[in-house]
Amino acid sequence: MELNQLRGFCALARERSFSKAASRLSLTQPAISLQIKALEDELGETLFERHRKAVRLTPAGEVLYQHVHAILASLEEAKSEIAGLQQLLGGHLAVGTSDTICTYILPEIIRKFRSQYPAVRVDIRNNKSSLILQMVLDNEVDFGLATLPLAHPQVSTDVVHSCRDILICPCDHPLSRKRRVSLVQISPYPLLVFPAGSTSRGLLETAFRQADLPMQVAMNLSSVEIIKRFVEIGLGVSIVPHVAVTEEERAGRLAAIPIRDLPPREIGLVERRSKRRSAAATAFLKLLRGHVEQADVAD
Structure with missing residues (x-):
């Protein structure tokens, strides 16, 4: 087995398409096909079921993928560590993070x-x-930086x-003069929120449900920046991280009011065990x- 063959095999297993796997590795489709055929010939097993629109791993392919995936991950870690030995902290760092964390928390850290x-x-995704x-x-x-909770047996999380x-x-707005508000006071007003399925939306739905209150969703929006702009022009109210609105609050463009019965949002480090x-x-x-x-002390 050759490394290029194993990389082609893993790419095809993930993408389930010869064309997408070839594009991911900057190869041609025939090159991927030859790599897979060479592996199947060597192992004496069919690794993929070919269908019209997609391919799927066979039981033998599933076994091979589990092992090859771990091997390639170990090789990438070895390359990174060797690069670090060659030059102080040289090499590559890839961080997965949400838009909110990337926009309002990470910029100063990345600059330093x-x-x-x-x-x-540095690669921020x-x-x-x-x-x-x-x-x-x-x-x-x-590693990832994301809103918790996130749970999986193969990962660890740390706040x-x-x-x-x-x-x-x-x-x-009628609530703008309040020093502090409750979910009861917020509930009658139309809310601008993240789409269903997002962690932030789930936390908000849980808080309203536990308080036995309806959540009046006026609009689903995918970005804090869009939410802030729409609130500013009077299309509704919203609940967002305080760190995201410091400039608007200071400039007097938005009112930002603490919520007394909403628990803090936890940002966590997510790593493979x-x-x-x-x-x-x-x-x-x-x-x-x-x-x-330092930010916690300042608060």
């Missing part, structure tokens, strides 16, 4: 990290928290920061923890 370790190539979990499982990132969600509303943390990842997380500790 790039200043201290310019040789490290932002997505929904549930998809960040899959990135971690697929070894596409060194690195707790942030408060607050109500935002136009400055002339079997993955060894690289030197670059360790240095980044040290900066992250120092930054959030």
Whole structure:
């Protein structure tokens, strides 16, 4: 077996399409087909069931994938560690994170990290928290930073920061003069929220359900920035992390009111249990923890 054949096999197993696997590896479809045929000939087993629109692993293919996936992940870790030996914290760092964390928490940390370790190539991949979990499982990132809870037997999670969600509303809204509000007071007003299925939406639905209150969803929006703009022009109110609205609050464009009966949102580190943390990842997380500790003191 050759490494290129194993990489082609894993890509096809993930993508379930010869064309997509070829595109992922910057190869041609015939090249992927030859790699798979060579593996099947060597093993004497069919590894994929071919269908018109997709391919699927056979039982033999499933067994091979479990082992090859772990082998390739170990090789990537070895390459990263060797690169770190060649040059202080050289190499590559990939972080999976949500839009909110990427926009409002990470910029200053990334600036400091790039200043201290310019040789490290940093790759930030932002997505929904549930998809960040899959990135971690697929070894596409060194670790994830996402809203908890996220649970999977192959990953560990560790709370690195707790942030408060607050109500935002136009400055002339009836709730804007309140020093603090409750979910009972918020419930009658139309809410601008993240789409169903997101971790943030799930936490909000749980809080209203536990309070035995209806949640009046006026609109589903996929970005905090869009939510803030729509609230500003009077299309509804919303509940977002306080860290996301400091500029608007300071400029008087939005009212930001603490919510007394809403628990803090937990931001967590998500890692594969079997993955060894690289030197670059360790240095980044040290900066992250120092930054959030300072923020907690300031609060």
